[in-house]
Amino acid sequence: MILDDLVATTRQHMVARQAQVSLADLQAQIAAQPVRRSFDVAQLMRQPMTVIAEIKQASPSKGQIVAPTAFDYQQIARDYTAAKVDMISVLTEEEYFKGSLAILTAVAQTTPLPILRKDFTIDPYMIYEAKAAGASAILLIVAILTDAQLTQYLALATELGLAAIVEAHDSAEVERAVMAGAQIIGVNNRNLKDFTVDFANTQRLRTSIPAEIAVISESGIKTRADVAQLEQAGVNGILVGETFMRAPNKQAMINELRGFKYDQN
Numbered sequence: 001m002i003l004d005d006l007v008a009t010t011r012q013h014m015v016a017r018q019a020q021v022s023l024a025d026l027q028a029q030i031a032a033q034p035v036r037r038s039f040d041v042a043q044l045m046r047q048p049m050t051v052i053a054e055i056k057q058a059s060p061s062k063g064q065i066v067a068p069t070a071f072d073y074q075q076i077a078r079d080y081t082a083a084k085v086d087m088i089s090v091l092t093e094e095e096y097f098k099g100s101l102a103i104l105t106a107v108a109q110t111t112p113l114p115i116l117r118k119d120f121t122i123d124p125y126m127i128y129e130a131k132a133a134g135a136s137a138i139l140l141i142v143a144i145l146t147d148a149q150l151t152q153y154l155a156l157a158t159e160l161g162l163a164a165i166v167e168a169h170d171s172a173e174v175e176r177a178v179m180a181g182a183q184i185i186g187v188n189n190r191n192l193k194d195f196t197v198d199f200a201n202t203q204r205l206r207t208s209i210p211a212e213i214a215v216i217s218e219s220g221i222k223t224r225a226d227v228a229q230l231e232q233a234g235v236n237g238i239l240v241g242e243t244f245m246r247a248p249n250k251q252a253m254i255n256e257l258r259g260f261k262y263d264q265n
C-alpha cells in the first residue's frame with residue numbers, strides 16, 4: 001500500500017534531518033522568528049469556496065508533473081498570490097513528490113499568504129519543522145495516526161499557532177477526526193489503493209460532518225463543473241494541485257475553476 005511506503009520513507013528522511021537539526025535547534029529558530037502575520041486559518045477555510053493552490057513537482061499517481069527545469073516554485077507562488085488564492089499548499093515529502101522544506105521556506109519568503117505544509121506528519125518533530133519553515137498549517141492524515149497521536153498533534157499545532165487540516169477518507173475516519181477536535185477536515189477524493197477519483201466521496205461525507213467544521217475537498221479537481229458539483233455538496237473549499245501545476249496561465253485557470261471570467265487587470 002502506497003501510504004505504508006510513504007510513511008516508511010518519510011521516517012527515513014526525518015531521521016536524517018534530525019541528525020542535522022535537533023529539536024532544540026528548531027525551537028530556537030522558532031523563538032527567533034520575526035513576528036509574521038498570523039492567520040485564523042480555520043475561519044478562512046469556512047468562507048464559501050476557499051481555494052488552496054498546491055505546489056508540487058511529482059506525485060505517486062502521476063509521476064513527474066512538471067519538468068525539474070520548469071519547476072520555478074517562487075514564480076508559481078507569485079502567480080498564486082496574484083490570483084488571490086486563500087492558501088498555498090507546499091508538498092515537502094522528498095521521495096515521491098520531490099518536495100522539500102527548503103521549497104516551503106523559499107515560498108514563505110515570496111508570498112504573504114498562509115502556507116500549508118503538505119506532508120505525512122508522523123512525529124511532533126515535523127510540526128516544529130513546519131513552524132520553523134514558515135508554515136501556517138499542517139496536514140494530519142487520520143489513516144496513518146492513532147487517536148492519541150491525532151489529539152497530541154492537534155494540541156501541539158495549536159500551541160505553535162498552526163492550523164491543521166485533518167484528512168479523512170471514509171466515515172470511520174471522519175468520526176475520529178471530529179472526536180479529536182478537528183476544525184478543518186480534508187476529504188480526499190482519491191482512493192489511495194487504486195488512485196481512482198470519486199467526488200461522491202466528499203458529497204457523502206459532508207452530510208456526516210458538523211456544519212461548523214470546514215470541509216475541504218482534495219484531489220482530482222479539474223473543471224468548473226467539478227467545483228460546482230462540490231459547491232452543491234456544501235464543501236467550503238477545494239485543494240487543487242495537478243490542474244494548476246499544468247496550467248500555463250495559472251491565474252486564468254484559478255478564475256475558471258472559481259467561475260470567474262479571466263480579467264488580466
Ligand SMILES: O=C(O)c1ccccc1NCC(=O)[C@H](O)[C@H](O)COP(=O)(O)O
Pocket residue numbers: 002003054056059060061062192218219220221239240241242243
Ligand atoms: O496524489 C497522489 O498520487 C497521492 C498518493 C498518495 C498519497 C497522497 C497523494 N496526493 C496528495 C494530495 O493530497 C494531492 O497532492 C492533493 O490532494 C492535490 O491533488 P491533485 O489536485 O489531484 O493534484
